[in-house]
Amino acid sequence: HPKWQFAFVFNINRCIACQTCSMADKSTWLFSKGQEYMWWNNVETKPYGGYPQFYDVKVAQLVEQVNPGGQVWNTRVGRKHHAPYGVFEGFTIFDAGAKIGQAAIGYIPTDQEWRFVNIYEDTATSMRALVDGNDKSGFTASEQWRSQGSSLPEHESFFFYLQRICNHCTYPGCLAACPRKAIYKRPEDGIVLIDQNRCRGYKKCVEQCPYKKPMYRGTTRVSEKCIACYPRVEGKDPLTGGEPMETRCMAACVGKIRMQGLVKVGDDGLWAEDRWHPLYYAIRVEQVALPLYPQWGTEPNGFYIPPRHAPRGYIRQMFGPGVDNAIDRYIVPSRELLAVLQLWRASQQIIFRYDVIPGPKVFETQIHGRKFEMYNDTVLAFNKSGKEIVRIQVEEPIYIRPAERVTWL
Numbered sequence: 001h002p003k004w005q006f007a008f009v010f011n012i013n014r015c016i017a018c019q020t021c022s023m024a025d026k027s028t029w030l031f032s033k034g035q036e037y038m039w040w041n042n043v044e045t046k047p048y049g050g051y052p053q054f055y056d057v058k059v060a061q062l063v064e065q066v067n068p069g070g071q072v073w074n075t076r077v078g079r080k081h082h083a084p085y086g087v088f089e090g091f092t093i094f095d096a097g098a099k100i101g102q103a104a105i106g107y108i109p110t111d112q113e114w115r116f117v118n119i120y121e122d123t124a125t126s127m128r129a130l131v132d133g134n135d136k137s138g139f140t141a142s143e144q145w146r147s148q149g150s151s152l153p154e155h156e157s158f159f160f161y162l163q164r165i166c167n168h169c170t171y172p173g174c175l176a177a178c179p180r181k182a183i184y185k186r187p188e189d190g191i192v193l194i195d196q197n198r199c200r201g202y203k204k205c206v207e208q209c210p211y212k213k214p215m216y217r218g219t220t221r222v223s224e225k226c227i228a229c230y231p232r233v234e235g236k237d238p239l240t241g242g243e244p245m246e247t248r249c250m251a252a253c254v255g256k257i258r259m260q261g262l263v264k265v266g267d268d269g270l271w272a273e274d275r276w277h278p279l280y281y282a283i284r285v286e287q288v289a290l291p292l293y294p295q296w297g298t299e300p301n302g303f304y305i306p307p308r309h310a311p312r313g314y315i316r317q318m319f320g321p322g323v324d325n326a327i328d329r330y331i332v333p334s335r336e337l338l339a340v341l342q343l344w345r346a347s348q349q350i351i352f353r354y355d356v357i358p359g360p361k362v363f364e365t366q367i368h369g370r371k372f373e374m375y376n377d378t379v380l381a382f383n384k385s386g387k388e389i390v391r392i393q394v395e396e397p398i399y400i401r402p403a404e405r406v407t408w409l
């Protein structure tokens with residue numbers, strides 16, 4: 001097991017799909033010949049989008065074919081540290097792979113499916129299409145939401161953005177699949193890399209990563225994947241003077257939806273208790289952030305605060321049975337969660353610990369019948385060396401420009 005694990009939390013509710021993260025990644029690592037179609041970071045629009053097209057539907061269908069009707073969660077087992085959302089009793093990609101004699105079940109996307117990172121996903125089913133008689137959605141004009149719209153807490157007509165990079169999984173499908181043993185997980189930070197010298201381009205990782213994050217490069221005839229900007233994580237960027245720094249896609253995030261860090265791993269391979277680590281707190285204590293498609297069994301280290309407005313059934317199949325708890329916690333956040341959420345994109349350095357200094361109560365209201373109180377607490381964050389790098393208040397301060405600086409009056 002690694003000593004530390006690269007991990008991140010994306011807050012889906014805040015993403016504006018500006019694609020700044022995708023462009024930061026593209027302009028840093030993916031601008032060479034043969035990498036034209038590669039997007040290690042992509043932001044797709046659910047429910048229709050996917051890069052490569054239909055990857056998640058296809059993987060789900062492949063596993064279902066091997067285990068028809070058996071892909072179910074057992075949520076009666078109660079919450080445990082390492083299984084806080086219940087236990088999945090169906091087949092993972094590895095179980096399904098064993099049935100057909102390979103490490104994990106999978107498929108190689110066609111060139112057509114890789115060609116466009118975003119295609120057709122924003123093609124809405126509109127009233128106009130209904131009027132013109134060419135609506136292909138299967139809904140009818142008589143459905144209420146057609147004429148009346150829909151409102152929170154859940155929208156029947158919905159979309160949301162899904163931000164994706166390699167999850168640097170605890171049990172990587174790509175690593176299990178590689179016949180050359182070219183893929184390895186670094187002991188110091190759990191980052192999963194492809195050794196470019198050992199790889200012979202067999203595309204087994206492309207086939208057996210269910211998230212489709214390794215990509216084949218025709219010009220070099222080897223596969224490549226997200227490298228988690230490891231020089232930054234190692235503290236090699238001159239900007240932070242040797243301190244670990246977040247990846248390019250995280251640091252560039254305009255919507256402030258992303259936080260990446262390193263979580264401590266215990267001797268048993270599970271995350272060690274680390275109560276004052278912001279990612280540990282969000283994922284393990286509040287359980288407000290959930291892994292993407294946990295049923296696939298790779299134990300991804302990317303976690304998402306699920307979209308509060310999307311139909312629960314849809315997001316449960318993406319993030320598992322912890323969805324209801326996570327959304328409840330998010331829409332009426334605890335005093336501490338509200339404070340910790342301020343840390344998303346407050347620093348480019350990796351945060352290893354936080355603290356909260358209590359402030360006065362500034363606001364009170366009811367949200368969906370529940371009382372919500374807001375306190376203007378001050379949140380502090382510390383880097384690996386224990387140096388304070390963030391001091392921020394829950395209530396955004398207002399600065400009034402002095403009269404002598406106002407030149408347009």
Ligand code: SF4
Nearest residue numbers: 166167169173174209
């Ligand atoms: S997301 Fe895919 S490429 Fe990344 S570690 Fe997991 S299995 Fe490997």
Ligand code: SF4
Nearest residue numbers: 015018019021253255
């Ligand atoms: S930069 Fe942030 S807000 Fe913009 S698309 Fe990426 S994740 Fe979303």
